[in-house]
Amino acid sequence: MTRKIIPIFVPHRGCPHDCIFCNQKKITGVSTDITSEKVRNIINEYLKTIKKDAHIEIAFFGGSFTAIDINIQESLLSVAKEYIDKQIVKDIRLSTRPDCIDENILNMLKKNGVTIIELGVQSLSEDVLDESLRGHTSKDVIKSSQLIKQWGFKLGLQMMVGLPKDTQEKCIYTAKEFIKLKPDFVRIYPTLIVKDTGLEKLYKEGRYTPFDMEKTIDIVKKLLVLFYTNNINVIRVGLQTTENISLGKEILNGPYHPALRELVESRLYRDYIEHLINRYDLKDNILIYxxxxxxxxxxxxxxxxxIYIYDKYKIKIKTKEDLLESSIKIETGKKSITTTLKNIYKDLYYIYNL
Known part of the structure; x- marks a missing residue:
């Protein structure tokens, strides 16, 4: 069944902090407040383009939904719940802060049909949280994540790579701590310098340098391996491209690419192929099905x-389309290796010494 999301952006509504990296109005392209009437109009417009047999989800993105006045929360959610009650929509999703979750809030969300809660965690290193002006601690993340799971919601965790004071080791630490919390899914975002943010000020003062693309790929590939070897789905890598989200517009600098995930997954394959070349001392050209x-x-x-493999090993790589879904067959000389994507991730876990 095809999954379709109806996005409703709530920029900075309710958010008690201006984090150093954040300008939701620039990121989402939405600068006006949302109302129940607008929610209904957005849903109805999207439904005109979605097939009835799709798995439809209404998602409240941006800001900190559960920090909004409780009456406004219920007003917005009540509209979405109408479509749940009519069995038109299957799920209601929202994103919020780890320190804006408690049992009273979860009780209200449950009554209003919410099924998925995402927490904007960003990091579990205390110094990174402090430097980013997050206003919450790692203990808040642990407590809220456990409550969300206990109340029967699906849990999503969002992390960022390259915040002030961040390092590869701290990113890997955050990922490993995420795994302990057993989220249903994760999102990974590189830190980008967006206009009109505290990070822009630090950058222009020479007090912050973003991770470059190579460093970002090197870190995120390891995060993907960690999550996938622990059966945690990564549903997004990188910000979704919009009219505003591109270098030179609202993004001043940082490792932005419209297909960042593709770059990262491509690097995983390259590392695996290079591992096979060295492990088996391969000399012949490689054909991959x-x-x-x-x-x-x-x-x-x-x-x-x-180009990389040929320049380094003088081995040519060719590919051939086959019907082997989620599997790969590698032929070189007299050697043939058949494996699955799952096993490739397992091998890379040890190759990366995770």
Whole structure:
């Protein structure tokens, strides 16, 4: 069944803090407050374009939903719940802060049909949280995550890579702590310098340098391996491209790419192929059979992987589309290796020494 999301943006509504990296109005492209009437209009407009047999979800993004006045929360949610009650919509999702969750709030959300709660955690390193002016601690994250699970909601956790004081080690620490909380899914975002934020000020004063693309890919590939080897789905890597979200517009600097996930997954394949070359002392050209969704990742952006392997090992890589869904067959000389994506992640877990 096709999953379709009806996004409703609530920029900075209710948010008690201005985090150093955040300007929701720039990120979402929405600068006006949301009302129950607008919620209904947005839902109805989207429903005109969605097939009736789709799994439809209404998602309140941006801001800190559960920090809004309780009456406004219920007013917005009551509209969404009408579509749940009519069995038109399957899920209601919202995002909020870890320190804006308690049992009273969860009780209200449950009564109003909410099924999925995402927490904007960003990091579980206290110094990174402090430098980013998050206004909450790692203990808040642990407490709220446990409550959300206890109340039967699906839990999503969001993390950022490259915040002030961040390092690869701290990112990996955050991912490992996420795993202990057993979220249903995770989102990973690189830190970008958005106009009219505290981070822009630090950057212009020379007190903050964003991670470059290479460092970001190197970190995020390890995060993906950690989450996937622990059966946690990563539903997004990088900000979704919008009219505002692109370098030179609202983004001043940072590791932005409209297909960041593709770059990261491509690097995973390259690392695995290079591991096989070294492990088996391969000398012959390589032919890889896989399904069509993986071919571009194996070849790499602008044939990056093909060029890298040839320049370093003088081995040519070719791909051939096959019907082997989620599996890969590698042939080189007299050697043939068949594996699955799941096993590749397991191997990379040890290759990366995680």
């Amino acid at each position: 896989t399904d069509k969704t993986n071919i571009s990742k194996i070849i790499g952006n602008k044939k990056e992987n093909v």
